[in-house]
Amino acid sequence: MTQPLLDIRNLHLGLRLGRDLHPLLNDISFQIMPGEAYGLVGESGSGKSITSLAVMGLLRKPLSVSGGEIIFKDRNLLTLPKREMRRLRGKNVAMIFQEPMTALNPLSTVGRQIAEMFILHQGKNWREARRLAVDSLARVRVPNPERRVNDYPHQMSGGLRQRVMIAIALACDPDLLIADEPTTALDVTVQAEVLKLIKDLCAERQTAVLFISHDLGVIAAVCQRVGVMYAGCLVEENSTDRLFSDPQHPYTRGLLGALPRLGGRLENGRQRLVDIDSIITDRSILTKTRCIAPRIKEGSTP
Amino acid sequence: MFIFTIRRVLQTIPTVIVAALIIFVIFSVVPGTFATSLLADGKRAADPQLIARLNEELGLNKPLVERFATYITNLAHFNLGTSFRTRQPVINLITDRIWASFILASAAMMFALIVALPLGFIAALRPGSIVDTATMIGAVSGLSVPEFWLGLVLMYIFALQLNWLPSFGYGDGSFQNLILPAITLGVAPMALLARTTRAGVLDVLHSDFIRTAHAKGMSDVKVMRWHVARNALVLIITTVGLQFGSLVGQAVIIEKLFAWPGIGSLLVDSVAIRDIPVVQGTILVIVLWFLAINTAVDLIYAAIDPRIKQG
Amino acid sequence: SGEHYGGTLIFTAPYGSNFATLDEQASPNTQEELIAQAIHRALYSWDSTQNKPVLELAASEDVSSDGNVHTYHLRKNAIFHNGKPLTADDIVYSYKRIANPKNAFPGASYIAVIQGANEYIAGKSPDISGLKKIDENTLEITYTGPIDPGFSLMQNTTAIYPSNVKDESSFATHPVGLGPFVFKAHVPGSQVVVEKFDKYYKEGKPYLDHINIVLMAEDATRDVAFRNKEIDVSILGPTHYEIYQKDPALKDHLLEVAEVYTRGIGLNPALKPFQDKRVRQAINYAINTPLIVQRLIKNKAYPATGWLPLSSPAFDKNKAPYAFDPAKAKALLTEAGYPDGFEFEVTASPNESWGVPIVEAILPMLKKVGITVKPKPVESTVLGDQVTTNNFQSFLWSIPSGPDPLSAMRCFYSKTPQSACNFTSYASSEFDKLFEAAEQERDPSKQSDLLREANNLVQDDAPYWFFNYNKAVMAYQPWVHGLVPDANELAIQPYDQIWIDEIAPASRK
Amino acid sequence: MRFGFNFWLGATLTALVIFAGILAPWIAPFDPVFNADLMNSELPPDATFWFGTDAQGRDVLTRTLYGAQISLTVGIVSQLINSLIGVTLGMTGGYWGGWWDDLVSGLTNVMLAIPSLIFALAVLAVLGPGLPSLLIALGLTNWSWTCRVARSSTLSLKSQGYVQAAKILGYGDMRIMFTQILPNMMGPILVMATLGMGSAVLSEAALSFIGLGIQPPSPSWGSMLTDARQLIQLAPWIAVFPGLAIFLTVLGFNLLGDGLRDSLDPHMRTRKP
Amino acid sequence: MTAPILRVEDLHVRFSMSGGSLFGSSRHMLHAVNGVTFSLAKGECLSIVGESGCGKTTTALTILGLQQPTEGTISYRGQPFTGPNAPTRMQRAKAVQMVFQDPYASLNPRQTVRKSLSAPLRLHGITAASEIEARIEVMLKNVGLTPEQANRYPHEFSGGQRQRIGIARALILEPEIVVLDEPVSALDLSIRAQIINLLLDLKEQLSLSYLMISHDLSVVEHMSDRVLVMYFGEVVESGGWQQIFQTPAHPYTRRLIAAIPNVDDRISTPPNPKSRDLIVLKNAEFGTDTRVTPDVFRPPSQSKLIEIAEQHWVRISSV
Numbered sequence A: 001m002t003q004p005l006l007d008i009r010n011l012h013l014g015l016r017l018g019r020d021l022h023p024l025l026n027d028i029s030f031q032i033m034p035g036e037a038y039g040l041v042g043e044s045g046s047g048k049s050i051t052s053l054a055v056m057g058l059l060r061k062p063l064s065v066s067g068g069e070i071i072f073k074d075r076n077l078l079t080l081p082k083r084e085m086r087r088l089r090g091k092n093v094a095m096i097f098q099e100p101m102t103a104l105n106p107l108s109t110v111g112r113q114i115a116e117m118f119i120l121h122q123g124k125n126w127r128e129a130r131r132l133a134v135d136s137l138a139r140v141r142v143p144n145p146e147r148r149v150n151d152y153p154h155q156m157s158g159g160l161r162q163r164v165m166i167a168i169a170l171a172c173d174p175d176l177l178i179a180d181e182p183t184t185a186l187d188v189t190v191q192a193e194v195l196k197l198i199k200d201l202c203a204e205r206q207t208a209v210l211f212i213s214h215d216l217g218v219i220a221a222v223c224q225r226v227g228v229m230y231a232g233c234l235v236e237e238n239s240t241d242r243l244f245s246d247p248q249h250p251y252t253r254g255l256l257g258a259l260p261r262l263g264g265r266l267e268n269g270r271q272r273l274v275d276i277d278s279i280i281t282d283r284s285i286l287t288k289t290r291c292i293a294p295r296i297k298e299g300s301t302p
Numbered sequence B: 001m002f003i004f005t006i007r008r009v010l011q012t013i014p015t016v017i018v019a020a021l022i023i024f025v026i027f028s029v030v031p032g033t034f035a036t037s038l039l040a041d042g043k044r045a046a047d048p049q050l051i052a053r054l055n056e057e058l059g060l061n062k063p064l065v066e067r068f069a070t071y072i073t074n075l076a077h078f079n080l081g082t083s084f085r086t087r088q089p090v091i092n093l094i095t096d097r098i099w100a101s102f103i104l105a106s107a108a109m110m111f112a113l114i115v116a117l118p119l120g121f122i123a124a125l126r127p128g129s130i131v132d133t134a135t136m137i138g139a140v141s142g143l144s145v146p147e148f149w150l151g152l153v154l155m156y157i158f159a160l161q162l163n164w165l166p167s168f169g170y171g172d173g174s175f176q177n178l179i180l181p182a183i184t185l186g187v188a189p190m191a192l193l194a195r196t197t198r199a200g201v202l203d204v205l206h207s208d209f210i211r212t213a214h215a216k217g218m219s220d221v222k223v224m225r226w227h228v229a230r231n232a233l234v235l236i237i238t239t240v241g242l243q244f245g246s247l248v249g250q251a252v253i254i255e256k257l258f259a260w261p262g263i264g265s266l267l268v269d270s271v272a273i274r275d276i277p278v279v280q281g282t283i284l285v286i287v288l289w290f291l292a293i294n295t296a297v298d299l300i301y302a303a304i305d306p307r308i309k310q311g
Numbered sequence C: 001s002g003e004h005y006g007g008t009l010i011f012t013a014p015y016g017s018n019f020a021t022l023d024e025q026a027s028p029n030t031q032e033e034l035i036a037q038a039i040h041r042a043l044y045s046w047d048s049t050q051n052k053p054v055l056e057l058a059a060s061e062d063v064s065s066d067g068n069v070h071t072y073h074l075r076k077n078a079i080f081h082n083g084k085p086l087t088a089d090d091i092v093y094s095y096k097r098i099a100n101p102k103n104a105f106p107g108a109s110y111i112a113v114i115q116g117a118n119e120y121i122a123g124k125s126p127d128i129s130g131l132k133k134i135d136e137n138t139l140e141i142t143y144t145g146p147i148d149p150g151f152s153l154m155q156n157t158t159a160i161y162p163s164n165v166k167d168e169s170s171f172a173t174h175p176v177g178l179g180p181f182v183f184k185a186h187v188p189g190s191q192v193v194v195e196k197f198d199k200y201y202k203e204g205k206p207y208l209d210h211i212n213i214v215l216m217a218e219d220a221t222r223d224v225a226f227r228n229k230e231i232d233v234s235i236l237g238p239t240h241y242e243i244y245q246k247d248p249a250l251k252d253h254l255l256e257v258a259e260v261y262t263r264g265i266g267l268n269p270a271l272k273p274f275q276d277k278r279v280r281q282a283i284n285y286a287i288n289t290p291l292i293v294q295r296l297i298k299n300k301a302y303p304a305t306g307w308l309p310l311s312s313p314a315f316d317k318n319k320a321p322y323a324f325d326p327a328k329a330k331a332l333l334t335e336a337g338y339p340d341g342f343e344f345e346v347t348a349s350p351n352e353s354w355g356v357p358i359v360e361a362i363l364p365m366l367k368k369v370g371i372t373v374k375p376k377p378v379e380s381t382v383l384g385d386q387v388t389t390n391n392f393q394s395f396l397w398s399i400p401s402g403p404d405p406l407s408a409m410r411c412f413y414s415k416t417p418q419s420a421c422n423f424t425s426y427a428s429s430e431f432d433k434l435f436e437a438a439e440q441e442r443d444p445s446k447q448s449d450l451l452r453e454a455n456n457l458v459q460d461d462a463p464y465w466f467f468n469y470n471k472a473v474m475a476y477q478p479w480v481h482g483l484v485p486d487a488n489e490l491a492i493q494p495y496d497q498i499w500i501d502e503i504a505p506a507s508r509k
Numbered sequence D: 001m002r003f004g005f006n007f008w009l010g011a012t013l014t015a016l017v018i019f020a021g022i023l024a025p026w027i028a029p030f031d032p033v034f035n036a037d038l039m040n041s042e043l044p045p046d047a048t049f050w051f052g053t054d055a056q057g058r059d060v061l062t063r064t065l066y067g068a069q070i071s072l073t074v075g076i077v078s079q080l081i082n083s084l085i086g087v088t089l090g091m092t093g094g095y096w097g098g099w100w101d102d103l104v105s106g107l108t109n110v111m112l113a114i115p116s117l118i119f120a121l122a123v124l125a126v127l128g129p130g131l132p133s134l135l136i137a138l139g140l141t142n143w144s145w146t147c148r149v150a151r152s153s154t155l156s157l158k159s160q161g162y163v164q165a166a167k168i169l170g171y172g173d174m175r176i177m178f179t180q181i182l183p184n185m186m187g188p189i190l191v192m193a194t195l196g197m198g199s200a201v202l203s204e205a206a207l208s209f210i211g212l213g214i215q216p217p218s219p220s221w222g223s224m225l226t227d228a229r230q231l232i233q234l235a236p237w238i239a240v241f242p243g244l245a246i247f248l249t250v251l252g253f254n255l256l257g258d259g260l261r262d263s264l265d266p267h268m269r270t271r272k273p
Numbered sequence E: 001m002t003a004p005i006l007r008v009e010d011l012h013v014r015f016s017m018s019g020g021s022l023f024g025s026s027r028h029m030l031h032a033v034n035g036v037t038f039s040l041a042k043g044e045c046l047s048i049v050g051e052s053g054c055g056k057t058t059t060a061l062t063i064l065g066l067q068q069p070t071e072g073t074i075s076y077r078g079q080p081f082t083g084p085n086a087p088t089r090m091q092r093a094k095a096v097q098m099v100f101q102d103p104y105a106s107l108n109p110r111q112t113v114r115k116s117l118s119a120p121l122r123l124h125g126i127t128a129a130s131e132i133e134a135r136i137e138v139m140l141k142n143v144g145l146t147p148e149q150a151n152r153y154p155h156e157f158s159g160g161q162r163q164r165i166g167i168a169r170a171l172i173l174e175p176e177i178v179v180l181d182e183p184v185s186a187l188d189l190s191i192r193a194q195i196i197n198l199l200l201d202l203k204e205q206l207s208l209s210y211l212m213i214s215h216d217l218s219v220v221e222h223m224s225d226r227v228l229v230m231y232f233g234e235v236v237e238s239g240g241w242q243q244i245f246q247t248p249a250h251p252y253t254r255r256l257i258a259a260i261p262n263v264d265d266r267i268s269t270p271p272n273p274k275s276r277d278l279i280v281l282k283n284a285e286f287g288t289d290t291r292v293t294p295d296v297f298r299p300p301s302q303s304k305l306i307e308i309a310e311q312h313w314v315r316i317s318s319v
């Protein structure tokens, strides 16, 4: 087996309030291979976003990592000097955020915001950078890229803006792309296009993807492997096919059952959706004993 | 942009008209008339004949509606009327002094900006730190000291004790004379501005695109320069405009204290002797100044913020 | 005696932050007189050593036997700043301009002493009949009676302007006069600069090259500027008077004078209690006037003994003021039927020496005899308005009471309208008799005796609470010489006599 | 809601001033008006007169305590008037929109453009000096900010689900404004009001400087301070104590307002897990 | 199925947008809803799907009386719901209610649950405290909350619970029709199921009619009886849920369905072989190329609805 590109080992992360530390992530470990798309699913607040922010080194004040390692290409990102980390960010590890509306500076042209990447990481001057920005826009299939570089974000539709975000993220051919719910704000049809774009672009240059979503359908469309998070724990991990056809952890099972499936409704009459609460009768048990229960790992059977 | 400018300028016209109406009505019902103020100084008999003649001469015996009609007609011809007291066109009296007002307000605003922007930025970058608390308490203190006391104290310290600066007046319009009144006038906007800057910068720092910028691998300095500064400016500039616009009107007390020949002291003196055309003209000019500044701010705003023009 | 020539004097104008106009004829205010004194001259002027008006622009005058007609032989060496020599035409022109009904100038009431002026002012006559040019240098003026016209025609508002200026409105911006200094510059709201006039008619004068008359209305500012040696003279308020007296560096350069203003509370007989003389006297007895003068006004005033002020020729040095005697006040009130006192309002301006602070001080004193006082603060403008329209219960004001004692006492003559200085609607047949006699009396000392008697009558009748006569105080820098204590208005100084010596700082040279 | 240090400091200062004002008749050692003895004028602080006496011989401590009544009245009542006008106009303008909104916005702009001190001066000149006039003058002049805030809050609240729901449930416009919108925008309005109280106290001082302040002999800090400016060298205590009182009150109001704003602002809220 | 209780006929809603000219007098018309016609039967769940901005919410708001229609009529049980004889807000409230998308913004943060539920009752003339209590209790039970929770404020509830409160508020006046605007899209996946189940249960229990707006097609398929597909203000296809999901005709509908990422794509045996069994119309007949965004400022081009199967309508170009 090849070396994993990203290797998160026993990551602990918490909220530091004064002297106390409220744990938010408990002992998270997973790997992503080069060229692989890894999905993280889980309910809201389970810690998906903070995991990704930890990888990016963008955690803000009250949040802090309290243990574990994040190994990226043999280097522990948690102990990397600030400047090194900065150089890595954007160039080797790039990120797409959820809200394409607010993630772009409303006062700069999209061209400029893409061009910044080339200036920061490739030492280009503004003119060259702008030319490269046009190319980047073309690569994410924005029609009329020459004209569009001069647009401001508010002049673009949600789908186009998300493409710009992707263009920024992929500008410097990163090894790892983190996409935190990149399509939640988009219409289904637009979402489908964006997902396909991410998939194709990453396949083209073997970019590894950490894909976060709570929409299982989206994960299914993009990822090869999936991790399920619940209350700060990675409760199950498996290849996408296996996970969906044979979920092990009660939470995962609940998730799958709770989802109305297209074409799943019987001709006359419908089946009730599974109520997760009815499976996990006492949610607090899961929370309390969270990562203590043996995690259901790939290949293992309970 | 051109159309936007024209439209923005035209929009101020109703404001000016309503302001003129309010000013006119208020100062028409103010008790005391120019004639009695001129003739009843106790030095000699207030000759009722003379008062009547003066009132007739000044048109004060005409009905209010007629006076307003004349006033508006004159205004439409850019004529602010003639001063009762000096019998000169009001516009001349104002132009004589507007420059002093302008440089005082500008210097005060300069001072406010130079001090407030860095302080606000620093406070926002380290919220909750000692610098932040100190800045904010300092800013609030600046808002809690009556202007004339601040002026007096500065005067005692810098003119009398240290003998660094002249204590009063316009002199020959030199910079030295400007310093103390400008600082006194600038303290309140400075305090407000420091707070707005802090809030504005914090707001920007919390926005998602700053996270994007960091995710691009940008250094803090570059983030500041490329993304925070300009966006915060948009939030700050409204306050700057409102403050700058109202400075001329607020300078009344400082002009009196420092014997500064601006239109504020002209106004107060004119109110005292009920020289109503001057009062109306001066307030109208102050209103116009405010509107001009704020229109300019809106235009700047539109120039930096591409979302506005679509309006 | 060692007078120096040259240098700049920095004078202050303390009565506002503005010179309303440079056209002195159009201005009734002291503020503009500060400039007029440098630029203009009137037919008469006030001689502060003799304490009476003297001829200024005429070398001599002949008075007719009935005292009504004066023939003036004008100075031959008087030249206007625009080069025109003074002639009788200029005086006729100026007086007609002042009285012109179109202009409605405040000085018109002074011109009214000339025969025919009232018809002219009313627009009924194209000329003032009493003004007659004999030749270029001789002018005959007929007055309405055997009065001393000097008191009226020395006023700065009766300044003489050249008759050859086409555009009269230019007087408001570029004044031209006969005075020792030529107008040089006006920075509105800041200062007026005047420059020595080489052809001034008085030999060897003026001494100064320049005078900067700077506007400075705020006492505290003036104090700092004076101590900082940025200005050469400063008019002092009570507190600074006390401070300067205590300061060894400053106390030797204070100029004091008893000014001809009487301050007090005028009582309106329309309010019932005030109709009773005993009530009015009780008020005078109940207030510790010297204490207020001493503590609140810091002795920057003289307790009043009556209406006529200290510097008035008819002032009675032997007359005692009302004593501070609350018991007597109480008794008088009881006698008058107000054993429990009553309540009244004092309309007053914010002035520190004759305004609301004084009312605040008498308030506890009158409370002790059972009278409740309520201050009614108004703006200075409104005060004048309300007093002259008889719209008050009582008012606290500062009223000119000189220099001419006759016109000062006219304010109590029953035929003087309320609006024209008989503010308390005073009417006493006894007084009227004395006053009419004084009016007819041509012998100054006998006239003074009559007026003194009338004044004492008024004091006894107490239509006012007699408070104080102003003491004007001016602080000046040690290098300034030639200032005089002018009882009319201390701030108005004879600029042509002022000089500064070599210890003056470089900025004055 | 969690309040920061600033809020508590501000609240303490404000509470102190309020208590001083309420308790003045009991805790003040003398009468503020009639205990004037010129024999005692301008005494420095001593055992009898803790804060010294003023030019009239009145106890400065007493007058400073009573001054709290006036200054607080000025601050609170003028802000009440401001808020009432501002909220009424702003809320109805924002809610109904249309020509009424245009009118309200226009009027707000006019009021912003006319310098408030001068407007207050004019109103005072018309009504004559005195406390009621002062309250009206200050109350009429500074509502434009409140109005703007109220209007924009209303605009954003208007589209909130619960306001829509109220409409669908059959609530009338008035009822919606009073039960749904008003309570939810009280936060920013309160902040505006507390900040405005500070500036009202200062405006009173400024108007005293021009001679249009509080009707004497009632003590107000502004007029005490104005009267004392001549005496700064002779009897500094006359100025220092009311000056300090103004400073602390305005500081208190401002910190209170800031504290309120900070705890209302989601950015400043520290999230609890 | 019973006779329709709500009928919407040829509904047009246009917004005038001020343009950028000198005096702002040139106005564009934004055609938000163009000739929408449908009816809702008692006990039925009718869903409107379509992409963002196609006029779904506007249609719903018009029914609720929060938006005036530019043209067209709405009638409820034969009574006009629009025009001069339209009922007042109070009268309308008993007929139609709404459940909002965002459970956080849809509850007044300063009112307790009890207050939120009792105020409308009082407003509608139910003043007896006991009756109010009783109705609140029943309603809370219906939506799966306990009466004790009534005294709490909204921020003390989770998103799912809030949505339950929102539903309770909508039902407290016992309306016949409930408009559901994206009732679950803001909810967490695990809670979504509960709310969907609850809505379906309540519908049965209280025989409600739902007008649901959603762009989550799997939810739509799960819940609806009939589906209306909207595209830029127009209905492009309507029919029973099976017709829309199993035999979609209009290319836009097909694209919509195809775009949904589905877990089942990963699972080797599709559970329902009948799905995606599309009938084929020639693309040209639809006239609209759904890949090019139509101009909302222009009236739509000529087209008409044709019935291709029983109660299955598709819009085709009429030129």
Ligand SMILES: Nc1ncnc2c1ncn2[C@@H]1O[C@H](COP(=O)(O)OP(=O)(O)OP(=O)(O)O)[C@@H](O)[C@H]1O
Pocket: A015, A024, A042, A043, A044, A045, A046, A047, A048, A049, A050, A051, A060, A062, A063, A214, D271, D273
């Ligand atoms: N800045 C912060 N301060 C305090 N707590 C935080 C902060 N950011 C996140 N948290 C907490 O960390 C936990 C995990 O948050 P995270 O944003 O990673 O969830 P998520 O799985 O991404 O949820 P969602 O699907 O809603 O985006 C939550 O309980 C959240 O409240």
Ligand SMILES: Nc1ncnc2c1ncn2[C@@H]1O[C@H](COP(=O)(O)OP(=O)(O)OP(=O)(O)O)[C@@H](O)[C@H]1O
Pocket: E015, E030, E031, E032, E050, E051, E052, E053, E054, E055, E056, E057, E058, E059, E215, E296
């Ligand atoms: N009050 C309004 N003024 C102007 N335009 C409006 C207004 N309300 C809606 N629109 C416009 O009408 C169109 C239809 O809006 P509507 O809210 O009905 O869409 P929707 O289908 O509900 O979209 P979404 O799925 O995003 O909620 C949009 O283009 C919208 O911008």
Ligand SMILES: [Mg+2]
Pocket: A048, A049, A050, A180
């Ligand atoms: Mg997240």
Ligand SMILES: [Mg+2]
Pocket: E056, E057, E058
């Ligand atoms: Mg919608």
Ligand code: NI
Pocket: B203, B206, B207
């Ligand atoms: Ni924000």
